[in-house]
Amino acid sequence: MIYTIKLIDGQQMKVTYPFSLDPDANIFGLFAHKKAGVTRNVVIDKTGTIVYLTRLYDNQEFAGMVKKIEELLN
Numbered sequence: 225m226i227y228t229i230k231l232i233d234g235q236q237m238k239v240t241y242p243f244s245l246d247p248d249a250n251i252f253g254l255f256a257h258k259k260a261g262v263t264r265n266v267v268i269d270k271t272g273t274i275v276y277l278t279r280l281y282d283n284q285e286f287a288g289m290v291k292k293i294e295e296l297l298n
Contacts, residue, residue: 267292 229237244251249258260279267276267289276292278285 265289267296269296 225242226238226240227243229239229243231237246252252258252262263277263279264281265276265278266274269275275296276289278289
């Protein structure tokens, strides 16, 4: 099944996984602090193991993720 998400700017994005909107973070708040952020990038190695996670955006964290990807590719 393909779901269509309407983005804030009016564009649409199609995804193949189910999703639910939580604009006030009420559901998220049951499991974490509402302003904790959600993992944004997940790096998975060849064995399927999660080896790096990022949350929100931070220059140092992003650089660390790039370094990890380079390590995995070499």
